[in-house]
Every structure is written in C-alpha cells, then in structure tokens.
Amino acid sequence: MTDPKQDDWLDAAFSALPDVTVPADLRRRIAELPITHPRPTRAPWLSPTFASLWWSLCGALGIVCGVYFETPGQTEADTELSAQEELLTAAFASDVGGDWSDNWGEATLGDAEEAR
C-alpha cells in the first residue's frame, strides 16, 4: 500500500505555502467564548432522564386506567343497569304513559313494579 506522502515534490509544494499565524485578537476572542457564549442550562424537566421517567409514569397510568375500565365486573354492572332501565321504560310506557325519564329522580324500580 503506497502512501502518497512519500512524494517529495508534494512536500516541496506545500512548504512553498506561507505559514499561517494566529492573530492575538482571534486567540483572545476564542478564549473568551465561554464568557461571551455561556452554555444554555437546560431545565431539569427537559433532561433525558426526567423525560423518560415522565413517559414511564404516563405509560403506567395508562395501563392502570385501561385495566380498571376493562374489568369484567364493571361490564356486568353496566349490563344490569341497562336491563333495569329497559324495565322502567317499558313499565312507564304501558301503565303510566310517557317516558319514565321525565320523572327521573322520582320514579324508582319499586314504582315500576307497582305500576306493573
């Protein structure tokens, strides 16, 4: 494997290039960069650690909520309530007339049974 650096004419060509000197003003400006451009401090809640903790918490909360609302017991209770509502509606329509929900708060399941 040849290394092009072995070419003497190239070294001669590059040595013909003028030296570049660092102006004192540039050196000073660069040395002052930490003062003229202070590094922005990031709010702790924007840090990657905090963000990952936050998303983990959201995820855990989502799982808890999902499990709670999808419990079989809850669904059975909902079905039972719907059946009672149908019973009330049917009883009021046939015996009392009108919609039982107009008397919401006054009519009870007992009233419906009594009306029947």
Added chain:
Amino acid sequence: MAKLQLKRAPKPPPKSDELLMKRVAAGDAQAFRQVCDEHLPAILTYTTRLLRNDAEAQDLAQDTFLKVWLKAGEYQPKARITTWVHSIARHLCIDRLRQRQARGETLPLDSDVDHAPPSVEPGQLLEKKWTAQRVQLAIALLPERQQSALLLRHEQDLSQEEIAQILETTVDAVESLLKRARSALREQLDAAELDPPLPRQ
C-alpha cells in the same frame, strides 16, 4: 497473486483527550482554553487554505471553537480531539463555500506573501510569492474532498484513518482520493509551468 490487505481499525484516542473533553463539557473554561491553544493553529491553517481569505478563515475558526464549546458533550471518544475539531471546521467550510458558489463568487487569493519574513531578499520574495500563488491556485482548483485529503495529510500530518473519519469515508477511499488529488495537483502545477523542485517519481 491476490493482494493481502489488512483492515486498519482506527486507533483509539488517548485517555487524556476524553478526560479533557469531559471537563469542557462540564463547563471548565480552563480546559476549553487548553483545547484552543492546542488546535487553533492547525484549524486556522486548514480554514485559510480552504477558503483562501484570511478574514473569513478567522471567523470560521472562531465559529468552529464556538461549536466545540457548545457541543462538547457530543464528543465521542472514538476519535482524537483534532479529528473531531477538523470535522466541525470542514463542515463549516463546506457551508461557506456553498454560499460563495450560490452568490457566484470567484476564488479569492490573499496576499499571503505579507507573512514572509523581512529577511528574505526582494527577488526571493517575488519568487516565493509566485510559487505560493501557483500552488494555492492549483490546490484551489481541486474538488473540496481532494483538497481536504491533501491538506489534512500533507499539512496537518493526520493519518489516513483520521482523514477517513473527517471525510466520513473509508481508509481505502481516502487512499484513492489522495492518489487522484496528487495526480490532479501535479497536472495543475505542470499546466502552470511550475518547475517541481525534484523530479517526478
């Protein structure tokens, strides 16, 4: 006979580089000044050669170290600091060259002869200026990747592995790039009737 090529893994940077950059990332201004003192001359030389304009090169060197300061936390200890800083400088130079191209600007050639020591005879001075300008122009006419490869190898004395990291390519590609760059530069210098000091190999 099949040519046996050994794949060269890039050498890990010295531990001191990693520790120094950790200090800079933690906001240690003294460590930052140390990085600047060590690398500013090389970076300014590189930007001056690529941009061929002293003022722009100095601005860009400053921008490079501003990025080093602000993004010190992003330094990966798989490369030396010099490789990382050269990489930042190169990207900034490319942006600047593209802006120039978009504005339709031509290649500037600074009066670098001003940097020559006062002890040089006037005749020598003229010859030195002429030679320097021919070489500068010949380098400037090469594509940016070839320029960078040549400058990083011959002026900055970086290894081919390090140049590959800066140019974001493979060592084999750098080797091929250097061969093409050397050949193209030779043609440019011959076309400019610049007598090489030593015969062609």
